[in-house]
Amino acid sequence: MQRRDLLKRLGLLTGGLSLPNLTQAQTFNAKPQRVLRIAHITDAHIQPIIGAAKGFEKCLHHIQNLDIKPDLIINSGDAIMEAHGRTHTSADRQWNLYNEVLKSENALPVISCVGNHDIWCEKETAVSFNDGKKWAMDQLKLDKPYYSFDRNGWHFIMLDSVQSRPDGSWYTSNLDEAQMDWLKKDLRNTPALTPVMIISHVPILSACVFLDGRNVKDGNWQIPGRWMHTDSAELVDLFYKHPNVKFAISGHIHLLDKVEYNGVTYCCNGAVSGNWWFGKYQQTEAGYAIIDL
Secondary structure, three states, X not given: OOHHHHHHHHOOOOOOOOOOOHXXXXXXXXXXXXXOEEEEEOOOOEOOOOOHHHHHHHHHHHHHOOOOOXXXXXXXXXXXXXXXXXXXXXXXXXXXXXXXXXXXXXXXXXXXXXXXXXXXXXXXXXXXXXXHHHXXXXXXXXXXXXXXXXXXXXXXXXXXXXXXXXXXXOEEEOOOHHHHHHHHHHHHHOOOOOOEEEEOOOOOOOOHHHHOOOOEEOOXXXXXXXXXXXXXXXXXXXXXXXXOXXXXXXXXXXXXXXXXXXXXXXXXXXXXXXXXXXXOEOOEOOOOEEEEX
């Protein structure tokens, strides 16, 4: 239908009315078209006992046998059960099992980031922590702990949520100064009309962290810095300056939620292992997420 004919039918051609929305008339009935399908797996926690490998194998088969097969898999961390506090031999056995199952039972490309359980620490020091993270990166075939890439019109940013504490003791969840500077530059360099998806192991903004344990003490909420990014406010402010940031996914908590804030959808997508391979965790079943962009 020509624009002039449309206006005649609406009886609005005369009178010089301003009709800014009518230029969109031909798109009102357009259906969104999927440009990419992603399977999001997180917190697989592979180990040689309690059937974890078989469970992970079943998950991979389920993903690849969907009527509409995903284009890729995103693994947002905690691929293995536990490296911290274990011997090098134990951690190595877990990584070997994870990679064996992935190699033999999966034909889709996998894009990963590091989770806290992936990091082996021989000692409670920053040096040992960073060495352990590097080992996890090698197992996941990562050159850098954080990076970005483009696919089918979307820009993807893989973050490193897990940092050693200043005193060298285990970890906290945030972006270090170098990574925050890199993220700001990456977003500035991304075209304003290109939608952005953020991937982190630890949630940037989450509702379920309040329900993961007894977190009210002396009448106040007390959420550990390991459960949600301690720099959430800074990240939320940064995303607000870049309206093309549309979506952020995470794992870590093993619970399922969806938070909408300032035009960004934040999803904590449960865990492949559920309650560490003992059924569901609270009300959340073991599983994975399918994301259609």
